[in-house]
Amino acid sequence: MSFTTFKIVSFMVCVFAMVQTSISGDPDILSDFVAPPSALVNGSFFTYTGMREVIRETGSPSYFQYLRASRDEFPALDGLSVSTIFLGFRPGDVSPPHIHIRASELLLVVQGSLLVGFVDTNNQLYTSRLQTGDMFVFPKGLIHFQLNEDTQNPAYSISSLGSSSPGLTLVPNNLFNTSASIDDNVLALSFKTDVSTIQLLKQALSTPYNQVIGHPLKH
Ligand SMILES: *[C@@H]1O[C@H](CO)[C@@H](O)[C@H](O)[C@H]1NC(C)=O
Numbered sequence: 237m238s239f240t241t242f243k244i245v246s247f248m249v250c251v252f253a254m255v256q257t258s259i260s261g262d263p264d265i266l267s268d269f270v271a272p273p274s275a276l277v278n279g280s281f282f283t284y285t286g287m288r289e290v291i292r293e294t295g296s297p298s299y300f301q302y303l304r305a306s307r308d309e310f311p312a313l314d315g316l317s318v319s320t321i322f323l324g325f326r327p328g329d330v331s332p333p334h335i336h337i338r339a340s341e342l343l344l345v346v347q348g349s350l351l352v353g354f355v356d357t358n359n360q361l362y363t364s365r366l367q368t369g370d371m372f373v374f375p376k377g378l379i380h381f382q383l384n385e386d387t388q389n390p391a392y393s394i395s396s397l398g399s400s401s402p403g404l405t406l407v408p409n410n411l412f413n414t415s416a417s418i419d420d421n422v423l424a425l426s427f428k429t430d431v432s433t434i435q436l437l438k439q440a441l442s443t444p445y446n447q448v449i450g451h452p453l454k455h
């Protein structure tokens with residue numbers, strides 16, 4: 237092996253190592269669990285009761301429910317690489333296209349039916365119509381959605397996510413409802429449309445969806 241070849245191979249090995257270590261996911265912890273130093277830890281620390289009200293609710297939800305138990309709401313999850321999302325759909329409710337950058341999501345339909353789908357990095361769409369009891373997995377970091385197509389009945393699902401802090405990028409907001417607006421020309425050129433269409437989209441998204449999010453959507 238010539239010195240030049242050796243340098244190229246070394247460089248490739250370094251790049252590969254960097255790619256490996258920059259994979260997005262929860263780091264392993266060196267203790268059984270992570271608790272704030274001053275916290276008195278007993279069973280209560282590992283208990284989360286924030287979903288009682290919605291799970292107790294019977295009949296159709298009165299608004300679109302998006303409840304999450306991640307590290308922010310349930311600190312005991314810190315370092316444990318798991319979290320949960322509970323979704324309650326009225327007839328016709330959609331969970332708009334979104335991304336969890338740090339976690340795959342395993343969804344179980346516990347009542348009703350859902351149209352679900354995700355798009356891979358080659359822009360291939362994978363969809364499924366789920367019945368009560370069916371599960372579907374959304375791979376980490378890929379854009380996905382859920383829709384209750386049923387015009388009469390509600391639908392409920394519970395998801396497990398492989399991160400205590402999965403992240404939520406709500407795609408429509410991420411492009412058209414940012415704190416400082418992305419330049420209209422950038423969006424018009426990117427979407428092969430005109431500035432007025434972009435402004436219509438921005439205007440439409442500046443107010444909340446016609447469905448109340450049961451828990452604040454955090455990014
Ligand atoms: C656990 O600790 C909390 C304080 O952090 C206390 O309020 C609670 O009563 C304790 N629970 C039990 C079962 O000991």
Ligand SMILES: *[C@@H]1O[C@H](CO)[C@@H](O)[C@H](O)[C@H]1NC(C)=O
Pocket residue numbers: 409413440441442443444445
């Ligand atoms: C757009 O952002 C504003 C301000 O953060 C927020 O009040 C509104 O609900 C967002 N729109 C949507 C569709 O979520």
